[in-house]
Each structure stands twice: as structure tokens, then as C-alpha cells.
Amino acid sequence: MSDMEIPVGPQHPALKEPESFRFELEGEIVKSVDIRLGYVHRGIERACQDRTWVQAVYLIERICGICSHSHTTCFCQAVEDIAGLEVPRRARYIRSLIGEMERIHSHLLWLGLAGHEVGFDTLFMYAWRDREVILDALEAISGNRVNYGMNTIGGVRRDLTDRDVEELRSAIRILEERVGYYTDVALEESTFRNRLEGVGKITKQQAIDLGTVGPTARAAGVNVDLRRDDPYAAYDEIPFNVVTAEAGDLLAAAEVRLGEIRESIGIMKYILDNLPDGPIAVKAPRRIPPGEACSRYEAPRGEDIHYVRSSGGDKPERVKVRAPTLANINAVAESMKGVRVADIPIIIAGIDPCFSCTDRMVRLEDRISGRVEVLRWQDLSRRYRR
Amino acid sequence: MMLEKIIALSRKSSPWVCHFNSGGCNACDIEVMATLTPRFDVERFGIQLKGSPRHADILVCTGPVTKQIRERLLRVYHQMPTPKYIAAVGSCALSGGVFYDCYNVLGGIDRVLPVDVYVPGCPPRPDAIIAGIVKVLQKMEADALELGDQGRASAAEGGNSRVSH
Amino acid sequence: MAIIDDLFKILVFPGFLFVVNLGLFLEWLDRKIYARLQNRVGPPWYQPWLDILKLLSKEDVIPEGASRFMFTWLPVFYLAVTVTASLCIPVGTYAAIYSFPGDLIVVLFLLTLATIILFLLGWYSGSPFGRVGAVRAVTQFLAYEVPLVAALLTQALLADSWSISLVMARTTVGFPRFVVVHLTALAVALISLQGKLLRVPFDAPEAETEIVAGPFTEYTGRRLAFIRLAERTEMAVGVGLVSDLFLPFPARLGVLGFVISAILVTFVLSVLRASVARFRIEDTTVLAWKYILPFSALGMVLAIIVRG
Amino acid sequence: MLPELIRSLFQKPATVRYPVERVPAPEGLRGKPVCDYSMCIGCRMCSRDCPAAAIEMVDTGERTPRPVFHYDRCAFCGQCADTCPKKAISLTSDYELSAFSKDDLVSLERRRGESAAG
Ligand code: SF4
Ligand code: SF4
Ligand code: SF4
Ligand code: SF4
Numbered sequence: 007m008s009d010m011e012i013p014v015g016p017q018h019p020a021l022k023e024p025e026s027f028r029f030e031l032e033g034e035i036v037k038s039v040d041i042r043l044g045y046v047h048r049g050i051e052r053a054c055q056d057r058t059w060v061q062a063v064y065l066i067e068r069i070c071g072i073c074s075h076s077h078t079t080c081f082c083q084a085v086e087d088i089a090g091l092e093v094p095r096r097a098r099y100i101r102s103l104i105g106e107m108e109r110i111h112s113h114l115l116w117l118g119l120a121g122h123e124v125g126f127d128t129l130f131m132y133a134w135r136d137r138e139v140i141l142d143a144l145e146a147i148s149g150n151r152v153n154y155g156m157n158t159i160g161g162v163r164r165d166l167t168d169r170d171v172e173e174l175r176s177a178i179r180i181l182e183e184r185v186g187y188y189t190d191v192a193l194e195e196s197t198f199r200n201r202l203e204g205v206g207k208i209t210k211q212q213a214i215d216l217g218t219v220g221p222t223a224r225a226a227g228v229n230v231d232l233r234r235d236d237p238y239a240a241y242d243e244i245p246f247n248v249v250t251a252e253a254g255d256l257l258a259a260a261e262v263r264l265g266e267i268r269e270s271i272g273i274m275k276y277i278l279d280n281l282p283d284g285p286i287a288v289k290a291p292r293r294i295p296p297g298e299a300c301s302r303y304e305a306p307r308g309e310d311i312h313y314v315r316s317s318g319g320d321k322p323e324r325v326k327v328r329a330p331t332l333a334n335i336n337a338v339a340e341s342m343k344g345v346r347v348a349d350i351p352i353i354i355a356g357i358d359p360c361f362s363c364t365d366r367m368v369r370l371e372d373r374i375s376g377r378v379e380v381l382r383w384q385d386l387s388r389r390y391r392r
Numbered sequence: 393m394m395l396e397k398i399i400a401l402s403r404k405s406s407p408w409v410c411h412f413n414s415g416g417c418n419a420c421d422i423e424v425m426a427t428l429t430p431r432f433d434v435e436r437f438g439i440q441l442k443g444s445p446r447h448a449d450i451l452v453c454t455g456p457v458t459k460q461i462r463e464r465l466l467r468v469y470h471q472m473p474t475p476k477y478i479a480a481v482g483s484c485a486l487s488g489g490v491f492y493d494c495y496n497v498l499g500g501i502d503r504v505l506p507v508d509v510y511v512p513g514c515p516p517r518p519d520a521i522i523a524g525i526v527k528v529l530q531k532m533e534a535d536a537l538e539l540g541d542q543g544r545a546s547a548a549e550g551g552n553s554r555v556s557h
Numbered sequence: 558m559a560i561i562d563d564l565f566k567i568l569v570f571p572g573f574l575f576v577v578n579l580g581l582f583l584e585w586l587d588r589k590i591y592a593r594l595q596n597r598v599g600p601p602w603y604q605p606w607l608d609i610l611k612l613l614s615k616e617d618v619i620p621e622g623a624s625r626f627m628f629t630w631l632p633v634f635y636l637a638v639t640v641t642a643s644l645c646i647p648v649g650t651y652a653a654i655y656s657f658p659g660d661l662i663v664v665l666f667l668l669t670l671a672t673i674i675l676f677l678l679g680w681y682s683g684s685p686f687g688r689v690g691a692v693r694a695v696t697q698f699l700a701y702e703v704p705l706v707a708a709l710l711t712q713a714l715l716a717d718s719w720s721i722s723l724v725m726a727r728t729t730v731g732f733p734r735f736v737v738v739h740l741t742a743l744a745v746a747l748i749s750l751q752g753k754l755l756r757v758p759f760d761a762p763e764a765e766t767e768i769v770a771g772p773f774t775e776y777t778g779r780r781l782a783f784i785r786l787a788e789r790t791e792m793a794v795g796v797g798l799v800s801d802l803f804l805p806f807p808a809r810l811g812v813l814g815f816v817i818s819a820i821l822v823t824f825v826l827s828v829l830r831a832s833v834a835r836f837r838i839e840d841t842t843v844l845a846w847k848y849i850l851p852f853s854a855l856g857m858v859l860a861i862i863v864r865g
Numbered sequence: 866m867l868p869e870l871i872r873s874l875f876q877k878p879a880t881v882r883y884p885v886e887r888v889p890a891p892e893g894l895r896g897k898p899v900c901d902y903s904m905c906i907g908c909r910m911c912s913r914d915c916p917a918a919a920i921e922m923v924d925t926g927e928r929t930p931r932p933v934f935h936y937d938r939c940a941f942c943g944q945c946a947d948t949c950p951k952k953a954i955s956l957t958s959d960y961e962l963s964a965f966s967k968d969d970l971v972s973l974e975r976r977r978g979e980s981a982a983g
């Protein structure tokens with residue numbers, strides 16, 4: 007068969023988001039990939055400069071609906087750092103709690119989508135059915151299923167009532183039973199394993215060189231987890247394990263994510279048992295004193311970094327976001343060479359991408375000649391690797 | 393009239409949906425996906441999510457329209473066979489939402505395409521999305537029966553639409 | 558009168574209307590069982606019919622880059638071929654419209670033709686997804702066609718005939734004696750039928766997440782309706798064939814037995830669809846040649862031994 | 866997988882019967898925000914803090930302007946309710962807001978206000 011090109015995206019059933027991949031095929035084998043990002047670039051970083059500190063939190067939350075809590079926590083931590091605010095202990099616990107719930111919802115979402123990508127819709131249905139349990143709990147606590155809006159600069163906006171705690175405990179019981187069961191079943195299903203094993207493989211060295219983060223890195227044996235390495239919120243007081251695997255393929259990534267769900271449930275239990283009393287927020291000033299800070303957060307997909315600078319006004323002077331998918335996308339490009347068409351969706355899905363935080367372009371301006379260059383992603387990664 | 397009735401019935405009972413994210417934050421998208429899952433199971437109404445816009449009757453758009461996506465959105469719309477309907481899901485898709493003044497955002501879907509039903513929310517709950525789709529179905533039925541605006545309003549009665557003053 | 562009688566047979570029962578409706582009914586059954594297996598409610602019973610009606614009332618689009626002639630006529634041929642195949646399938650004891658000593662071969666040939674049309678459908682639709690899908694359809698065809706034929710051949714050998722109605726009658730009689738051979742062949746037939754009908758795990762040719770809808774990506778309106786009808790008819794033919802040849806009910810209980818068997822076969826196919834992930838196209842080939850084919854050959858050898 | 870599938874087959878589906886029966890929304894759902902005009906003092910704080918610029922201050926004939934919500938813009942974040950010094954704004958549990966026209970997505974009071982103003 008002659009060579010041909012197939013476009014995947016920006017509107018394609020495997021991608022729930024508009025991204026464009028162009029694959030040059032030789033038969034069923036991928037010869038080269040051209041990734042084109044930028045369809046969901048909305049210019050949030052710039053827009054933050056036009057928002058007050060209060061408004062910016064909600065805008066940051068909407069960088070992405072899946073790990074919204076990660077972004078706001080990360081941002082608020084940076085701002086609190088600049089303003090020198092001491093977040094109450096109870097608020098830190100609640101932040102961690104919501105963070106872990108978000109991790110569970112996000113990993114279940116991934117498991118379902120992974121099933122969907124390889125034509126295993128039953129797994130998709132089961133995983134998403136059980137995900138509703140955690141979404142219900144989140145809705146009860148925060149008032150919304152997604153984009154919880156729990157964070158504010160200086161603490162959290164809503165307190166956990168006793169009833170919430172009770173409901174959470176029963177949700178945890180259901181989750182523990184069902185999630186444990188289904189995830190085991192999923193990993194035992196040989197056709198599903200067959201689609202994951204050895205696919206999208208990266209070595210430990212590659213994982214380090216390409217700068218991968220989160221489950222993608224941990225699946226390749228890189229033992230990193232900010233919750234342990236650079237504790238924030240309440241993680242310095244909570245015991246938990248970092249789950250890693252060795253193989254570096256998608257099966258390992260699945261195992262890591264499933265292991266993390268179990269750890270997260272453990273963390274939630276610990277938090278509910280040890281929830282300290284006290285206020286949930288300190289009052290934040292409308293104007294943040296001048297200064298800059300960088301904050302890191304272990305989002306479900308890996309390390310999220312926010313850099314914030316204030317010039318003393320009621321609006322941020324600069325906000326810079328480095329979200330996890332951006333760090334992982336190089337690994338996708340790497341593991342995509344020479345694969346078969348059938349594996350494309352699952353490899354893309356493997357890092358659990360969601361591009362709404364990743365879309366960006368780089369504008370280089372030569373100070374001397376004044377020449378301006380806009381680089382697309384592939385140009386950038388080409389340069390970067392050489 | 394008989395034939396029209398049959399057509400109206402078949403159209404409103406078998407809406408195939410194509411989902412397009414024009415630059416949203418994912419939350420709306422996962423809620424659209426969630427309507428397919430056992431809790432909400434829109435296959436009850438014959439709704440199926442189709443990958444190809446050629447097979448779709450309703451285009452469900454989420455997210456604000458970014459400058460770069462505009463072209464694609466139009467292309468997907470033109471690939472759909474008539475009669476076609478658009479449901480804008482989420483505040484972004486309605487007006488740009490929190491991204492209203494971003495430099496790369498054009499605004500809501502209706503800046504580019506004619507929207508039939510607006511579903512506010514950030515993100516709307518899956519129930520609210522279903523309620524919105526049901527509205528599209530009412531409109532479809534009314535259009536197939538060629539009731540005109542008057543009839544459309546009465547066919548839409550019983551939904552939660554407020555009669556405008 | 559004879560003409561009217563024949564026309565009735567061809568157009569209504571057990572001809573066109575019957576198979577098409579049977580096919581649509583089986584589609585609903587399949588979707589419903591699939592949904593229930595996934596703990597959801599699933600579509601109402603009239604869904605497949607309304608889907609078709611809706612498609613008929615939609616705009617037809619001929620995309621740029623597609624061959625107009627092929628694009629228009631292939632769906633019609635597709636339906637014609639599958640309906641013709643159905644005319645050879647006896648509905649239980651109710652004899653088929655065309656019944657002759659070699660009708661099993663003819664049905665197999667027509668089903669092969671259907672796959673070739675499927676290839677052309679995709680190839681001339683002017684979409685890269687269509688092309689990839691088309692090539693996959695043919696690749697897969699090579700994988701399951703041989704086992705399918707082998708499985709049916711086993712039955713034919715056991716019954717010592719190439720006539721569907723004869724095999725049907727004799728299978729029932731000889732059932733207990735050849736039970737091992739019989740079940741081997743049945744298993745192979747069910748799996749390769751799943752492949753023939755492009756269902757999970759063998760749905761690589763129209764895998765939604767990879768190549769949108771494969772060969773059908775560009776089709777709209779009436780043409781898509783024809784394609785869907787043809788697919789359903791193909792399903793009815795395949796399921797009917799397996800019921801007739803392998804299950805004891807059609808020969809004993811007539812039309813009722815035929816429908817019961819068809820439901821049973823569909824149920825098995827649905828459970829299979831719900832419990833596995835899709836195979837890559839390469840894996841399908843390997844699986845077929847490495848495991849299913851030897852298995853079906855074993856069945857054939859056994860059949861020759863027991864007969865001999 | 867198989868045993869689980871068969872179990873599901875005989876289990877009651879997990880599907881809710883929406884829209885025939887509404888599922889009760891949990892308490893504290895962040896639905897449609899509304900303002901009790903009798904409590905509002907027209908201080909504009911809500912409008913200033915709204916991240917989506919969804920609140921428009923409209924002259925309704927009272928001494929101070931009153932907030933009007935544009936639900937097509939609103940992000941249902943609840944900041945306005947948190948901000949309001951008089952606790953005049955609350956988020957109701959009404960979430961089925963879909964409409965055929967954007968005109969229906971402005972809080973009703975505004976249109977009344979407009980007609981009052983002429
Ligand atoms: S890349 Fe993402 S986070 Fe950055 S400005 Fe664009 S939309 Fe915002
Ligand atoms: S450099 Fe480009 S992306 Fe960054 S703020 Fe300026 S215009 Fe926006
Ligand atoms: S500017 Fe680019 S390369 Fe530099 S830290 Fe940010 S994402 Fe990484
Ligand atoms: S990695 Fe980015 S797009 Fe994905 S969930 Fe996190 S913030 Fe959202």
C-alpha cells in the first residue's frame with residue numbers, strides 16, 4: 007500500500023480535545039508524526055494580568071477542568087508565599103483531601119478512556135460509573151461536580167460539615183470495594199493487557215532525559231513524587247507510599263495509576279480521621295505585596311509549576327504555568343515512532359493528556375535584528391533535543 | 393402530514409451527536425462524556441456519540457472559540473448533512489465565559505455558527521446537558537412538522553423555557 | 558397465483574422484509590444486551606427502525622475526492638448482495654426461497670462478495686480513514702474467512718452434503734454422536750462470525766477511536782441507511798446460518814426454533830463483544846492463523862475420522 | 866470479566882430516570898445565582914469581584930443600581946455570594962437553565978427594570 011497521511015484531530019473521536027496530529031504512514035506503521043498544538047490556546051497567562059487576585063483564582067481553575075484543584079492550589083500557594091500568609095491547618099488538610107479526591111476521579115477517568123481507546127467500552131462504562139461516586143461526594147462538599155472552586159487565597163472557601171464527613175466515609179467504603187475489584191479485573195483481562203503491554207515504552211533514562219513527570223515517569227521507574235519530595239498542604243503529616251513500576255510501558259502506567267488510587271483512598275481515610283479543628287481561611291489582602299514565588303504541586307498527571315510575580319497591585323504582574331502534560335508530550339513524540347496505527351490513540355491517551363493546559367506557542371524575538379519567529383511545537387522540540 | 397409526522401418522530405428519536413471542543417477547559421467535555429455512562433445513559437433516547445460529523449445531527453460544542461479553532465469549527469459544521477443543529481454547552485460556549493476578554497478568544501459559538509440551544513453552566517451537570525439536548529429535540533420535531541416559530545414555542549412548552557415578556 | 562406467491566416469498570416472508578426486520582431486531586437485541594451487561598438501560602425496542610428512517614430523511618453528501626458512481630451504487634450493491642444471500646437461508650423448517658444442493662457455497666460466496674464491496678466502499682470514499690479501514694477489512698477477511706469456511710465445512714462433512722437444509726436436518730439427528738467435533742466447529746464459527754461482522758474484538762476496520770468509522774466515515778443519509786441495512790442483513794444471514802447449521806432448534810421447532818436460536822447466538826456474540834478489548838489488526842491475523850485455524854482444522858480432521 | 870458482566874445483566878441498571886424523575890440536587894449546589902433586591906445596597910462589590918464579568922449593574926429606579934446576572938457568562942463560582950457584604954446574593958439549586966435564546970439567560974428582573982425605565 008502506498009504511503010498516506012492520516013490526520014488525527016483536531017476533531018477526532020480518540021481525542022476529546024482539539025489537537026492535531028498528522029501521521030505519515032507506511033502501511034500500518036507510523037513513519038513520522040507532526041504534532042500541532044495551539045487550538046485551545048486561550049491566553050490565560052496574559053488574561054491573569056487583567057484580573058484581580060480574587061478573580062485570577064477562578065480563571066486559573068479553568069485552565070483545565072480535570073485537575074482544576076491542582077492549578078488553584080498551586081497558584082494560591084505561590085500567592086500565599088508572596089504575601090506571607092499562614093494557611094490554617096484545617097484548610098491545608100481540606101486541600102489535600104480534595105486533591106486526593108481529584109486524583110481518584112482523574113485516574114478513574116483515565117482508566118475508562120484507556121478502555122475506550124482500545125475498544126473496551128465495558129471498562130469505560132464501569133470505571134465512569136464508579137467515578138460518579140467520587141463526583142457526588144465532591145458535589146456535596148463543594149457544590150459542583152467539576153471545577154470545585156474550593157480554593158481561595160489564604161485557605162479554602164467551604165468547610166467540611168459532619169454530614170460531609172459521614173457521606174465521604176460511605177463513599178470511601180463503596181469506592182474501596184468497587185475500585186479494587188474492577189481495577190484487578192481490568193488488569194487481568196488478557197485482551198486489554200495485550201493492548202497495553204510493551205506499547206508506548208520509554209526507558210528510565212529516556213524518562214529522565216525527556217523530563218517526564220508524574221505517573222508517566224513513575225511507570226518507568228523514576229521515583230519522584232512532590233507530595234513526598236517537596237511536601238505542600240498537609241502532606242508532611244500524612245503517611246503514604248509512592249507507587250512506581252519498572253517496565254515503562256502503558257501497562258506499567260496503568261498499574262501505577264491504579265496503585266495510586268488505593269494510596270489516595272488511604273490518604274483520604276487518614277485525613278478524615280485526623281482532621282484538625284480551626285478556621286479554614288485567613289483573610290487575604292486585596293493588594294499582594296511585591297515579590298515573586300514559584301510553587302509546585304503533584305497533580306494527577308505530574309508536577310505542576312506556577313510562577314507568580316506581584317508588583318504590589320491588586321492584579322498579578324506575571325503568571326506562568328508549566329502544566330504536567332507539557333512535560334510529558336515529548337515522551338509521546340518519542341514513543342510514537344514506528345508504532346502501528348492501532349496504538350496511536352492509546353499512546354496519546356497513555357500520558358493522560360489533556361491539552362487545555364499545554365497549548366502554547368513560543369515567540370522568539372531577536373533583540374538585535376528585531377526578527378520575530380513563531381515556533382510551533384515540533385520546531386521547538388527539534389531544537390531542544392539537538 | 394403522516395409522512396411528516398413519521399419523519400419528525402424518527403428525527404427526534406434518533407439524534408446522533410458529534411462533540412466538538414472549540415477551546416474549552418475539559419470539564420464540559422468530561423461532563424458530555426459522562427452523559428453516555430451508566431448513570432445517565434443517553435442511549436435511552438437513541439442518542440449516540442458519533443466520531444464522524446457526517447453521521448451527526450447535533451453538534452455539541454464546548455468551550456470558547458479560539459482564533460485558531462474557528463476554521464476547523466466551520467469545517468466540521470459544513471461536513472454535517474442537513475438538517476443540523478447546534479447545542480452550545482457551557483458558559484464558555486455561550487459567551488466566552490471567564491475567558492471573555494482573552495486575546496486569543498473570539499467569544500461564544502454564536503460568533504461563528506447559529507446556535508439552537510444554549511446550556512449554561514461551568515460545567516453544566518450532565519442532567520442539565522440532557523435537558524438541553526431534549527430542547528434541541530423539541531426544536532427538531534417542530535421544524536420537521538414545519539410549525540414555524542409560533543408552533544415551535546408551543547412545542548417547546550413544558551420544558552423549562554420561560555416565555556419571554 | 559404462483560407469481561404472487563413467489564413475490565410474497567421474496568419480498569415479505571422469508572425474503573426481504575423478514576430478514577431486514579430480523580436484522581434490525583437483532584441489532585436492538587445486541588445493543589440492549591450490551592447495555593445491560595454494562596449496567597445501563599439501553600435503547601428502546603424501536604430504535605434501529607427509527608435510526609434508518611431518520612437517515613433516509615437526511616441530506617446526502619458526496620464528499621470531494623469520492624468517486625460519484627461508486628459512492629452512489631456501492632451501498633445499493635451491498636444491500637442487494639446480502640439480501641440475495643439471505644434468500645438461501647431456510648427459516649427453520651420453512652424452506653429457503655432458493656434451495657439447491659450447493660447453496661451453502663453460494664451463500665459463502667455472496668458473503669465474501671459483501672466484504673469486497675465493503676473494501677470498495679472505503680477505498681472510493683475519498684477519506685484516508687476510509688482507505689485504512691478498507692485495507693484493514695481485507696486483511697481481516699483473510700484471517701477469519703478460512704476458519705469460517707472450515708467450520709462450516711466440518712458440518713457439511715458430518716452431514717455429507719453442501720445443502721443447508723440437508724445439513725440442518727442431519728445435524729439434529731447426528732447431534733449426540735459428534736458432540737465434540739460439533740462444539741469445536743461451533744466455537745470456531747462463532748468467533749469467525751464475530752470477525753465477519755466486524756464486531757469487537759475484531760472491529761479494527763471500523764475502530765472508532767483509531768479511524769473514526771473506517772469505510773463508512775464519509776457516508777451520510779440514504780447511503781448510510783443502505784449500508785446499515787446491509788450490515789444488519791449480513792448479521793441476520795450470519796446468525797441464521799450458524800443457527801441453522803449448528804443448533805438443534807430450527808429443525809425441530811421450525812420458525813420459532815429459528816428465532817430462538819438466532820437470539821441465543823446473538824446473546825453469545827454480545828457477551829463476547831462486551832468482555833474483551835479490540836485486537837490490533839496484526840494480532841487478529843496472528844490469532845486466526847496460529848490458534849483458530851489449527852483448531853478448525855482439528856475439527857475437520859475429527860469430522861473425517863468420525864465419518865470414516 | 867465474565868462473572869461481573871453476568872451479574873450486571875441481572876442487576877438493576879445504574880441509570881437514573883432523568884428527565885422523567887429529577888434527581889434531587891445536593892444541598893449547597895452552586896446553581897443559578899439570584900439577588901434579593903430588598904437586601905442589596907448597590908455597592909457594586911459583587912460586580913467588581915465576578916471573574917467572568919457576568920454581573921451588570923443596572924439602574925432600576927432605586928437610589929442605587931442593582932446587579933443583574935448574565936447566566937450565559939456566569940461561571941457559577943459563587944464569589945459574588947461570598948463577596949456581598951449584605952448577603953443579598955445566594956446560589957440556588959436551579960441548574961437546568963438551558964434556553965433557546967440568550968435573552969432568556971439574563972436575570973428576569975432586568976427586563977422588568979427595562980420596561981419600568983421605559
Ligand atoms: S498555554 Fe494554556 S495556560 Fe498558557 S496561556 Fe495558553 S491557555 Fe493559558
Ligand atoms: S509573548 Fe506572546 S504569549 Fe506571551 S504575553 Fe506576549 S503575546 Fe502573549
Ligand atoms: S518556557 Fe518552556 S522550556 Fe521553559 S520551563 Fe517553561 S515550558 Fe519548560
Ligand atoms: S494536565 Fe493540564 S489539561 Fe490535563 S488535567 Fe491537568 S491541567 Fe488539565
Ligand code: SF4
Binds near residue numbers: 417418
Ligand atoms: S464553561 Fe466552564 S467548564 Fe466549560 S469549558 Fe468553559 S470554563 Fe470549562
Ligand code: SF4
Binds near residue numbers: 907908
Ligand atoms: S459601606 Fe460599602 S457602599 Fe458604603 S461607602 Fe463603604 S464600600 Fe461604599
Ligand code: SF4
Binds near residue numbers: 917934940941942
Ligand atoms: S457566580 Fe461567579 S461568575 Fe457567576 S455572577 Fe457570581 S461571581 Fe460572577
Ligand code: SF4
Binds near residue numbers: 906949950951952
Ligand atoms: S455585593 Fe451585594 S449589596 Fe453589593 S451590589 Fe452586589 S448584591 Fe448588592
